[in-house]
Amino acid sequence: MSGSQAAGSTEQGAASAEAAEKEFEPKIVAFLCNWCSYAGADLAGVSRLQYPPNIRIIRVMCSGRISPMLVLRALKDGADGVLVSGCHPGDCHYLKGNLYTRRNLQLLRSMLEYYGIEADRFQMSWVSASEGGKFADVVKTAVEKVRKLGPNNKFKVIDSADGGE
Amino acid sequence: MSDEKIREEAKKALRERGLKCVIGWSADGTPFFAETEEDADKLSFNEHCANNLVTYLTQEVRSQRGKTRDGKDKIVKPVGIVVRGCDSKALRLLLNENILSRSEVFIIGVPCTGVVDKRAGDVLYRKCVKCAMRNPVVYDVLASDQVPEDEKDYSEVEAIENMSPEERWTFWEEIFADCIRCHACKRSCPVCYCDECLLDPTDVAIRPDTTADEKAHRPRWVERSVNVRENLVYHLARMPHLAGRCVDCGECERVCPQRLPLRLLTAKLEKDVKKIFNYEAACEDGQKPLIAMSKMEDENEFIM
Numbered sequence: 063m064s065g066s067q068a069a070g071s072t073e074q075g076a077a078s079a080e081a082a083e084k085e086f087e088p089k090i091v092a093f094l095c096n097w098c099s100y101a102g103a104d105l106a107g108v109s110r111l112q113y114p115p116n117i118r119i120i121r122v123m124c125s126g127r128i129s130p131m132l133v134l135r136a137l138k139d140g141a142d143g144v145l146v147s148g149c150h151p152g153d154c155h156y157l158k159g160n161l162y163t164r165r166n167l168q169l170l171r172s173m174l175e176y177y178g179i180e181a182d183r184f185q186m187s188w189v190s191a192s193e194g195g196k197f198a199d200v201v202k203t204a205v206e207k208v209r210k211l212g213p214n215n216k217f218k219v220i221d222s223a224d225g226g227e
Numbered sequence: 228m229s230d231e232k233i234r235e236e237a238k239k240a241l242r243e244r245g246l247k248c249v250i251g252w253s254a255d256g257t258p259f260f261a262e263t264e265e266d267a268d269k270l271s272f273n274e275h276c277a278n279n280l281v282t283y284l285t286q287e288v289r290s291q292r293g294k295t296r297d298g299k300d301k302i303v304k305p306v307g308i309v310v311r312g313c314d315s316k317a318l319r320l321l322l323n324e325n326i327l328s329r330s331e332v333f334i335i336g337v338p339c340t341g342v343v344d345k346r347a348g349d350v351l352y353r354k355c356v357k358c359a360m361r362n363p364v365v366y367d368v369l370a371s372d373q374v375p376e377d378e379k380d381y382s383e384v385e386a387i388e389n390m391s392p393e394e395r396w397t398f399w400e401e402i403f404a405d406c407i408r409c410h411a412c413k414r415s416c417p418v419c420y421c422d423e424c425l426l427d428p429t430d431v432a433i434r435p436d437t438t439a440d441e442k443a444h445r446p447r448w449v450e451r452s453v454n455v456r457e458n459l460v461y462h463l464a465r466m467p468h469l470a471g472r473c474v475d476c477g478e479c480e481r482v483c484p485q486r487l488p489l490r491l492l493t494a495k496l497e498k499d500v501k502k503i504f505n506y507e508a509a510c511e512d513g514q515k516p517l518i519a520m521s522k523m524e525d526e527n528e529f530i531m
Contacts, residue, residue, distance in 0.1 A: 130467035131425065131448050138460050151523055161521030165504070168529060169470050172499045173492075176387065177463060178396030187531035200531050216396060217456045 088142035088208040092117040092201075093132065095125045095160070098149035098190045105194030113198040114205040117145065124148070126159025130170040133184055137174075138217050143183045143208035147200065150188040160188070182207040183214060229371035230271050233309060233335055236368045237267040240307050240333045247291070249307035249335070250283050252276035256342075258283060272309060272370070277342040277352070279478040281317045281417035284308045288331050305331050309370075311339035313354075315363035316474035317417035320509040322365065324516060326420055336363030338374045346486075354477035354490060365512070384495045403458040405485045408451075412479035412489055413465065418472045426461055466492060471500050471517025474508050 094100040100121045106113060122128065125148025136144045146167060148160040167186060175181045185207070187200045237249040241264055249267060253259040256275030260283075261267040284306055291303045310318055315336060321327045341355030359379040363369065387395060410427055413419050424430045431445045449461045475497055479489045500506050503526060506517050 131464060134460055134464055135448055138456065151527070158521045161523065161525065162518065164525055164527070164530070165521065166467060166470070166518055168503060168526065169496065169499055170467055171529060172503075173463060173466050173496065175392075176395065176492075176495050177399055177459070178390075178392040178394070180392060181529075185531060186529065203531060217459075 086209060086213060088116050088205060088213070089140075090117045090143040090145055090204060090208060091136040091141045092119045092145040092147065093122055093125070093128050094119055094189075095127075095148040095155075096121055096123050097155040098153065099125075099147035099187075099197065101191035102147075102189040102193050102197040105191065106197045107194075109194045111194055111198040113201040116205045116208075117201055124154065124156050124159035125163045126154070126156060128163050128167065130166060133167065133170060137179070137183065137214060140214065140218065142211075142214045143185065143204060145185050145187065145200070145204050147187045147189050147197075150190055153190060179216060180211050182211060229337055230273075232368075232370040233270050233272060233337065234267050236335050236370065237261055237270055237307060237309075238264045240335075240367075241267060244305055244307075244333055246307045246333055247287065247304035249309070249333075250280045250287065251309035251335075252278065252280075256345075270309065272337045272339075274341065274343050275345070276311075277344070277481060279314050279317065279415070279417055279476050279481075280308055280310070281314050281321065282415055282478075284318070284332065285321060285326060285417070285420055288327055303331055305333055307333040307335065309335045309337060310363055310366070311337055311342075312358070312360040312362050312364070312376075313339075313474065313476040314417070315365050316360055316509045317476050319365045319512065320418055320472060320474055321420070323509065323512065323514050334363070334366045335368055335370055336366030337370045338362045338372065340374055344481075352477065352481065353488075354475070354480070360474075364509070381494060381498050383491060384498055387491065387495070399459060400455055402487055403462060404455050406453070406458040406462070406487060407485060408453045408458060408461060409484060411482045411484065415478045415482040416469075417476065417478065418469065418474070426464055462489070462492060466496050469493060470496060471504070471506055472508055473497060 094103055103119065125146060128146050133144050148163065151161060154160045171181055171184050174184055185204050189197045189200060233251065240246050241249060248260045248262040250260055251270040252272060253269050254271040256277060258278050258280055259269060261270055287306045288303060291301060293301045295301055322329055339361055341351045343349045344352050357377040357380045359376050361376045362373045390398065413424060423432055425446060426449050428445060428447050428451055433442065449464060450457050473493045473496060475493055477490055483489060500517060504517060
């Protein structure tokens with residue numbers, strides 16, 4: 063009896079390890095602008111569209127608020143991915159906020175790649191208030207891309223190695 | 228020779244323009260502030276004059292600003308400076324960003340054929356081997372004849388771009404493991420002129436009315452502790468602030484006590500800015516800053 067129990071637990075252990083590997087659930091920090099993308103996310107919810115629960119939404123008044131520092135800090139502190147979403151170009155509530163952020167963050171994305179951090183960890187999208195369906199799609203794609211990359215342990219590994227010294 | 232010309236012009240300007248001082252180099256290459264005409268005889272320019280003096284210029288001019296007791300603007304005495312090609316680009320950027328005004332500075336330009344690195348045994352600095360900005364771009368007088376310039380060389384950046392992501396990460400990890408975060412790169416940078424830097428928590432102004440709570444909760448985007456992870460983020464976080472502003476004068480790399488190849492980062496930034504936005508820092512007078520502009524037709528491909 064005890065033998066079968068032991069076998070059961072190892073089987074279970076192997077199964078759970080496998081499951082953990084298979085079902086890596088990324089955590090993605092999503093910065094959504096108040097006027098378009100947040101409303102789009104709201105619409106997706108109201109329309110009962112399904113999208114993965116892996117995103118943690120932070121609402122900002124404009125995507126122009128997103129400083130590269132916010133993105134870096136999120137990645138540094140262990141987020142597996144960052145999604146920044148704003149109004150379509152030309153539709154910004156503050157006229158040009160999203161255009162400024164596009165410039166800024168495009169350079170950041172390129173620098174991240176130069177550092178060896180996968181560019182897909184940082185993603186941007188334009189979602190308007192009426193595009194609930196697009197929001198659900200964006201989240202699905204973003205989560206799939208980050209899931210493929212695996213956990214963001216670049217900063218973690220360094221931290222533990224450092225603590226050990 | 229250029230030395231005599233520099234001295235002559237410095238004396239003339241001190242006499243006629245009422246300069247506060249002329250910032251230049253002495254013959255051994257150390258920075259030298261000439262306040263009188265006798266001092267001006269010690270000014271010199273040779274291959275040992277490696278410092279970028281523009282940071283001093285900003286301090287000299289800004290420290291004179293303010294209000295008098297009756298609320299009027301203080302009179303700012305113009306400050307003279309001797310600049311090489313790379314320095315003059317940084318100076319032009321400051322003029323474009325209205326940090327300095329043209330009437331506050333008197334510029335003596337010296338075309339430069341490269342300066343040598345004493346620490347490395349009197350060989351040319353890496354930035355000077357192939358230099359696309361040997362001739363000053365903004366000046367009142369030029370101390371010698373212009374010299375031929377080279378094409379900008381990005382081969383080192385391209386070599387890193389061609390590595391795999393894992394290789395790149397290891398590459399930077401090894402480099403920044405040595406960083407001691409002395410902030411010399413930031414302090415010496417001519418275009419990093421903010422009084423409070425968000426990457427340096429010790430930099431936040433503490434006034435008499437700053438409460439303990441405010442001190443405790445000042446933003447700490449990068450922790451003060453020196454470990455590889457924070458070092459990597461610190462250097463990466465500097466880049467967005469230099470986007471379209473870094474003129475590649477190489478001062479950060481020159482002052483680094485750990486001799487980190489910091490220009491590999493700024494050169495990549497410069498290359499990107501050129502490629503994506505067709506923009507070059509300080510390439511003309513009165514140019515608008517890259518990040519303060521926006522265009523509907525900017526690249527949109529990377530966005531979902």
